[in-house]
Amino acid sequence: MQKSDPTEIPIRNDGKEKQLVKITNHLARQNVSLCWQCLTCSGGCPFADHMDLLPNQVIRLVQLGQVKEAIKCKTIWICVGCHTCSTNCPNSIDIGAIMDALRQLAIRYGVAIPEKDIFRFHKYIFGSIQRSGRLNKLEAMIQFKLGTGRVFSDIKSGIKMLNRGKLELIPQKIKDTGELDRILTHYDKRRRSFKAHE
Amino acid sequence: MSEINLAYYPGCTLSSTAKEIDIALHQVCNTLDIRLTELPDWNCCGSSSIHAIRPQLAVSLAARNLFQAQSLGQDLLVMCAGCSNRLRVASNRLSNDSTTRRVNQEILNNQLDKDLKVHHLLDLLPKRLNQKPWADALEKKLNGLSYVPYYGCLLASPPELNNYPKLYGSMESVMNRLGAEQRAWGYHAKCCGSFLSIARPDIVEPMVADIMNNAFMAGAECIVTACAMCQLNLELRSKANKQVPIFSIVELLAYGMGSSDWQNWFSKHLIDPLPLFENKRLN
Numbered sequence: 175m176q177k178s179d180p181t182e183i184p185i186r187n188d189g190k191e192k193q194l195v196k197i198t199n200h201l202a203r204q205n206v207s208l209c210w211q212c213l214t215c216s217g218g219c220p221f222a223d224h225m226d227l228l229p230n231q232v233i234r235l236v237q238l239g240q241v242k243e244a245i246k247c248k249t250i251w252i253c254v255g256c257h258t259c260s261t262n263c264p265n266s267i268d269i270g271a272i273m274d275a276l277r278q279l280a281i282r283y284g285v286a287i288p289e290k291d292i293f294r295f296h297k298y299i300f301g302s303i304q305r306s307g308r309l310n311k312l313e314a315m316i317q318f319k320l321g322t323g324r325v326f327s328d329i330k331s332g333i334k335m336l337n338r339g340k341l342e343l344i345p346q347k348i349k350d351t352g353e354l355d356r357i358l359t360h361y362d363k364r365r366r367s368f369k370a371h372e
Numbered sequence: 373m374s375e376i377n378l379a380y381y382p383g384c385t386l387s388s389t390a391k392e393i394d395i396a397l398h399q400v401c402n403t404l405d406i407r408l409t410e411l412p413d414w415n416c417c418g419s420s421s422i423h424a425i426r427p428q429l430a431v432s433l434a435a436r437n438l439f440q441a442q443s444l445g446q447d448l449l450v451m452c453a454g455c456s457n458r459l460r461v462a463s464n465r466l467s468n469d470s471t472t473r474r475v476n477q478e479i480l481n482n483q484l485d486k487d488l489k490v491h492h493l494l495d496l497l498p499k500r501l502n503q504k505p506w507a508d509a510l511e512k513k514l515n516g517l518s519y520v521p522y523y524g525c526l527l528a529s530p531p532e533l534n535n536y537p538k539l540y541g542s543m544e545s546v547m548n549r550l551g552a553e554q555r556a557w558g559y560h561a562k563c564c565g566s567f568l569s570i571a572r573p574d575i576v577e578p579m580v581a582d583i584m585n586n587a588f589m590a591g592a593e594c595i596v597t598a599c600a601m602c603q604l605n606l607e608l609r610s611k612a613n614k615q616v617p618i619f620s621i622v623e624l625l626a627y628g629m630g631s632s633d634w635q636n637w638f639s640k641h642l643i644d645p646l647p648l649f650e651n652k653r654l655n
């Protein structure tokens with residue numbers, strides 16, 4: 175698998191670097207300067223083959239203040255937050271949390287998201303929880319498949335699951351939706367939500 | 373000996389996709405005198421997706437569940453690796469981080485009095501099964517069955533959860549009591565692919581094939597998991613020519629305790645385990 179070489183990413187400085195590093199650290203509750211680039215994280219990441227930057231390279235970009243570059247990569251979307259890396263990091267850095275922070279920044283700055291299917295998937299799951307407070311897998315899966323335009327790509331496994339009673343036709347719903355609404359409104363007010371991508 | 377009283381959070385997977393694990397879990401807890409009270413109005417913990425795009429919101433979703441457990445006055449039992457991570461992180465932050473406390477107090481009008489413990493069945497089991505009278509609850513019903521344990525993310529957690537016990541060896545100790553034989557392999561903590569199983573099956577299929585293949589090569593007749601999500605991903609994404617059945621540790625426990633409706637659960641599996649059971653004459 176061809177990796178892009180972060181040394182080829184031109185260092186661009188516009189005076190905002192330090193602030194962006196601070197924001198990333200704050201959102202992730204981490205301190206990227208603790209990373210000594212030992213590569214343990216990348217060595218153990220089960221998805222490294224499918225990433226364009228290795229996890230340690232993403233962190234390196236943040237260290238260098240190149241957050242605006244880091245938020246463009248596929249890696250932050252491929253990362254599933256499995257914590258294989260942070261369990262082994264000698265400096266106890268929560269790498270997954272840094273990916274979370276960069277993902278948020280990518281959405282907020284409206285950069286082009288290279289893994290559209292993954293982002294769309296997250297949005298449908300979000301929608302399902304938004305509507306009923308619980309996740310209805312059937313609903314989310316159907317919407318996702320319609321959205322990708324590859325309706326029949328996974329139909330066999332879908333039918334298998336339906337037959338074994340693994341997908342519910344009638345969505346469950348929580349009773350006190352007032353609390354749920356309060357949670358959702360609170361966070362909607364505080365950020366520019368997904369609008370940049372819709 | 374004393375009962376344990378716990379609030380119970382089923383989560384979306386155990387209340388739909390993996391109903392059978394929920395049923396088996398209740399039987400197991402009943403036998404072990406662990407009394408479960410389901411949270412009256414639980415909501416989804418946010419799953420990996422909400423956490424991925426809106427992590428702070430995910431904490432509030434988890435908080436709503438924790439507050440319900442608090443008003444029941446009990447610690448929480450969770451069976452799903454993802455949910456337990458989400459709820460543990462939220463519990464940690466609600467008790468130790470002033471901003472998280474303040475924001476959630478504002479939204480939900482409640483706060484966590486002390487660090488609410490979030491248990492996974494596996495951190496209670498080994499100890500419970502070592503004590504009388506529960507030690508006799510298990511029969512060696514799986515004599516001669518070879519297996520590999522698969523923990524997935526359960527063995528990994530973010531550094532902020534380091535105060536929680538690691539679960540290494542807990543499934544093995546249970547399986548040992550059931551008479552099953554462990555095979556050595558190196559995949560016990562390998563990720564199952566999580567949400568990429570739906571969003572990018574092209575990535576997950578080879579990974580799952582690799583896991584299955586190694587279970588095969590290790591000489592295992594089945595894989596034992598502790599997470600319903602892992603179980604589903606392994607079943608759904610593996611190719612038919614090389615498959616071994618996947619069991620949840622809870623199902624096997626309930627079976628070992630003499631539960632009678634195990635055929636109902638096993639028939640819900642996507643990879644049919646009944647031939648294996650018949651072969652081994654395990655019933």
Ligand code: SF4
Binds near residue numbers: 259
């Ligand atoms: S394992 Fe930790 S210290 Fe090593 S490169 Fe990764 S983040 Fe940096």
Ligand code: SF4
Binds near residue numbers: 219253273
């Ligand atoms: S948390 Fe992300 S970066 Fe770390 S091992 Fe898992 S997928 Fe890789």
